[in-house]
Amino acid sequence: SQQGEEDPQALSIQEGENATMNCSYKTSINNLQWYRQNSGRGLVHLILIRSNEREKHSGRLRVTLDTSKKSSSLLITASRAADTASYFCATLFNNAGNMLTFGGGTRLMVKP
Amino acid sequence: DGGITQSPKYLFRKEGQNVTLSCEQNLNHDAMYWYRQDPGQGLRLIYYSQIVNDFQKGDIAEGYSVSREKKESFPLTVTSAQKNPTAFYLCASSGSRDRAIAKNIQYFGAGTRLSVL
Numbered sequence: 001s002q003q004g005e006e007d008p009q010a011l012s013i014q015e016g017e018n019a020t021m022n023c024s025y026k027t028s029i030n031n032l033q034w035y036r037q038n039s040g041r042g043l044v045h046l047i048l049i050r051s052n053e054r055e056k057h058s059g060r061l062r063v064t065l066d067t068s069k070k071s072s073s074l075l076i077t078a079s080r081a082a083d084t085a086s087y088f089c090a091t092l093f094n095n096a097g098n099m100l101t102f103g104g105g106t107r108l109m110v111k112p
Numbered sequence: 113d114g115g116i117t118q119s120p121k122y123l124f125r126k127e128g129q130n131v132t133l134s135c136e137q138n139l140n141h142d143a144m145y146w147y148r149q150d151p152g153q154g155l156r157l158i159y160y161s162q163i164v165n166d167f168q169k170g171d172i173a174e175g176y177s178v179s180r181e182k183k184e185s186f187p188l189t190v191t192s193a194q195k196n197p198t199a200f201y202l203c204a205s206s207g208s209r210d211r212a213i214a215k216n217i218q219y220f221g222a223g224t225r226l227s228v229l
Contacts, residue, residue, distance in 0.1 A: 031216060042116075042202055042220030043155075088154060092216050098143050098162065098206050100218060104154040 006089055006103040014111050019076040021106040023089030024069075030092040032065055033100065034074050037086045046074075046087075081112045115139040118203050118221035124229050125190065125197060133188045133224045135203035142207070144186035145218065148172060149200045158201075161186055190226065200225050 006023050013019055023032070031050045035043040049056045049065045049072065056063045062075040076083055086107045090100040116137045125131045137144065143162050147155040157170030161180040175194025180186050186205075190197045204218040 033217065035218075040200075040223070040225075042118075042222050043204075043218070044220070045217050048217060090218075098216055099157070099160065100216070102147075102155040107152075 006087075006106045008106060009104065010107045010109075012109045012111065013079060015079060015081055017079055017110075019079050019083070019108055019110070021074050021087055021108070023072045023074070023091075023103055025072075025089075025091045025101075026070065028067070028094050030094050032063075032072050033090045033092070034061075034063060034072075035088045035090060035102075037088065037105070039085070043088065076108075079108075079110045081110050083110045084108060116203060116205055116219055116221040118201075118224050120224060121222065123224055123226045125226060126229050128192045130189055130191050131197075131226070133190070133201055133203075133226070135186045135188065135221060136184055137186075137205045137219075138184065139205055139207070139219060140183070141205035141219070142183070143205060144180065145204045145206075146170075146176070146178065146186070146188045147202045147204065149202060149223075151200075155202065158188065197226055198228050 029051050031048055033048045034046045036046050037043045047058045047063050049063050060077045065072045086105045088105045089103045119134045145160045146158040148158055149155050156172050158176050159167055159170055159178040161167035164180055164183050167178050167180050177189045201224045203221045206218045
């Protein structure tokens with residue numbers, strides 16, 4: 001079941017602006033991951049943050065995790081038209097083995 | 113998409129017909145997964161396999177079947193019992209169990225788009 005919920009569902013920004021998307025979940029997690037999907041393609045892993053971490057960076061990506069609020073955010077700085085894609089959070093719940101639960105995604109459009 | 117090959121890219125099913133979607137990986141991963149994605153939606157888990165000759169139902173297994181006879185291969189059959197099969201199907205795999213974090217990161221194929229004639 002999809003326990004991760006993302007908002008906004010869609011986001012449209014101009015090139016150069018920052019994009020922030022959020023993910024909320026309901027039960028305690030082992031880690032939380034963000035994936036990207038270009039239209040009609042498979043998902044690509046972007047970044048993983050463990051439950052004992054609060055912030056992580058990878059290039060222009062910044063992920064935060066607030067386990068008390070059961071939420072995470074993905075920030076893409078200085079966005080480019082090539083960042084246009086859908087972004088999904090995926091949570092690994094405790095006692096779930098290797099199973100990830102994916103959210104519904106945020107569709108990001110970056111206008112040149 | 114590297115390392116996981118899904119075929120065909122597009123597939124058409126006639127009513128009452130079973131069709132099989134192929135998924136092959138050369139990443140030496142133990143676990144493999146099948147997801148269904150409807151337009152504008154997230155991923156829903158159909159079946160998963162943690163090891164050869166073993167698999168479990170996911171959230172929406174009805175009307176689907178799988179096999180895992182080889183580590184590299186995890187084919188999905190969409191049976192005639194699946195009344196609404198039109199969707200984008202994604203196969204994924206994740207790493208060996210002795211790498212605690214790596215095992216949780218999933219690698220995806222390029223997907224198969226299934227339509228009903």
